[in-house]
Amino acid sequence: MGQRDVERFERIVLPHLDDAYTLARYLLRDEHDAQDAVQDAVLRALRYFEGYRDGDARAWLLAIVRNCCLTWLRKDRARRSAVPLVEQAAAEAIGPRPADALAIERSDRAALERIVAALPTEFREVIVLREVEGLSYREISDVVGAPIGTVMSRLARARKRLAGALGVDAKEAG
Amino acid sequence: MRCADCRESLNALMDGELAPADAAEVREHLSSCADCRREQAVLADVSSTLREGLVRHPAPDVLKARIRSALAQPDAFEPAPPRPRWSWMALAAAGVLLAAASSGITFVATRQAAPPAVAADVLSSHLRALMPGHLTDVASTNLHNVKPWFDGRVDFSPSVPNLDADGFPLVGGRLDYVAGRSVAAVVYARRLHMISVYSWPAGAGAEDSAPVVTDQRGYHLVRWRRAGLEYWAVSDLGRDDLDTFVRAFNASR
Numbered sequence: 001m002g003q004r005d006v007e008r009f010e011r012i013v014l015p016h017l018d019d020a021y022t023l024a025r026y027l028l029r030d031e032h033d034a035q036d037a038v039q040d041a042v043l044r045a046l047r048y049f050e051g052y053r054d055g056d057a058r059a060w061l062l063a064i065v066r067n068c069c070l071t072w073l074r075k076d077r078a079r080r081s082a083v084p085l086v087e088q089a090a091a092e093a094i095g096p097r098p099a100d101a102l103a104i105e106r107s108d109r110a111a112l113e114r115i116v117a118a119l120p121t122e123f124r125e126v127i128v129l130r131e132v133e134g135l136s137y138r139e140i141s142d143v144v145g146a147p148i149g150t151v152m153s154r155l156a157r158a159r160k161r162l163a164g165a166l167g168v169d170a171k172e173a174g
Numbered sequence: 175m176r177c178a179d180c181r182e183s184l185n186a187l188m189d190g191e192l193a194p195a196d197a198a199e200v201r202e203h204l205s206s207c208a209d210c211r212r213e214q215a216v217l218a219d220v221s222s223t224l225r226e227g228l229v230r231h232p233a234p235d236v237l238k239a240r241i242r243s244a245l246a247q248p249d250a251f252e253p254a255p256p257r258p259r260w261s262w263m264a265l266a267a268a269g270v271l272l273a274a275a276s277s278g279i280t281f282v283a284t285r286q287a288a289p290p291a292v293a294a295d296v297l298s299s300h301l302r303a304l305m306p307g308h309l310t311d312v313a314s315t316n317l318h319n320v321k322p323w324f325d326g327r328v329d330f331s332p333s334v335p336n337l338d339a340d341g342f343p344l345v346g347g348r349l350d351y352v353a354g355r356s357v358a359a360v361v362y363a364r365r366l367h368m369i370s371v372y373s374w375p376a377g378a379g380a381e382d383s384a385p386v387v388t389d390q391r392g393y394h395l396v397r398w399r400r401a402g403l404e405y406w407a408v409s410d411l412g413r414d415d416l417d418t419f420v421r422a423f424n425a426s427r
Contacts, residue, residue: 006245009245010245014241017233017237017238017241018230018231018232018233020233021231021232021233021234021237022230022231022232025231026228031231031234034231035234035236035237035240038233038237038241039237039240039241039244042241042244042245043241043244046245109227109229112223112224112227112228113227113228116224116228127224128228130189131221131224131225131228132224132225132228132230136191137186137189137191152185152186152191155185155189156182156185159185159217159220159221162220162224163216163217163219163220166219166220166223168216168219168220168223169216
């Protein structure tokens with residue numbers, strides 16, 4: 001790969017670094033892991049860049065970042081299988097609480113982060129891609145490698161869970 | 175339209191992903207169904223809570239610096255390709271030159287220029303450190319975490335000055351192996367660039383020496399000696415900025 005290709009890569013791919021890092025932060029829930037995963041992903045992207053034709057560079061990079069993160073999570077799970085991180089966080093975030101405490105928590109950004117962090121990865125990624133990164137269903141489908149119909153139903157189920165965790169549905173029903 | 179069909183389309187309606195004709199049908203049903211409207215309000219509430227509450231995370235400068243350095247040296251991150259033949263010949267030619275040089279001027283040459291083996295060690299250590307997960311063993315912007323970390327890991331006390339005010343935030347420290355011994359590596363950042371500072375005892379009776387700059391593969395290497403320690407700084411930072419850094423580093427205690 002020549003200097004010119006690297007320059008083209010920097011021009012086309014690097015503007016999406018913030019999106020890449022945001023996705024990695026939400027998927028891995030750790031800033032150092034996220035940095036390593038994004039760096040790994042960018043270097044992979046550079047290696048695959050010859051195969052990249054015109055198209056949605058952001059979705060292309062995000063798909064590589066997602067794969068790196070999932071690989072990371074699989075390794076990580078094997079490494080600290082003794083600590084069921086997700087379940088623990090879920091219990092912490094959405095354990096039974098009085099309704100007014102939930103209402104206070106709703107304004108609390110950290111609590112919201114915890115609730116999102118407790119979602120299973122397949123729900124968390126579509127939520128972040130849609131609500132934080134603002135991707136269309138088509139783009140999300142490209143990033144996660146699933147049909148649009150699957151993206152729609154995951155998004156719907158994820159929002160339903162979040163409504164429960166945030167106490168939004170309880171309030172509406174009551 | 176039945177309520178079940180409406181509910182199934184509420185997400186897509188909110189996300190602007192329904193075809194106009196379908197959207198019109200769903201809206202018509204909503205206008206006459208309070209239950210579905212309540213469901214729609216719940217979804218809108220969840221979505222706006224997420225949009226307002228979830229932060230975007232801009233890529234930190236340290237990450238950008240690592241990526242930048244990596245892109246400047248893409249070969250360093252590939253598995254080593256078989257060397258082309260000419261480089262072996264170049265090496266052989268260099269060997270002949272070295273042999274010729276050793277007749278009398280070696281002493282001067284090694285005092286003037288940096289020992290090439292050490293320079294190569296320092297540079298490859300810096301490049302290796304830019305790979306994922308290798309930058310620091312102790313990642314901290316606080317020198318009070320970094321300095322004690324070296325205790326018991328190296329047999330001297332490396333300088334870890336706070337250079338925040340000079341625009342060189344501390345990134346962390348790590349242990350490395352250079353010139354046949356364990357050395358301390360302290361890492362600083364400057365905007366999108368990383369600077370590694372290596373230090374180790376210079377040996378008995380070594381006198382202080384002023385910074386000397388050499389260039390290798392687009393990187394600047396600065397070598398100096400102070401208070402019995404040998405220092406090497408390496409970075410792809412511009413020459414002026416690196417001079418500023420070395421001055422600030424040596425001005426502090």
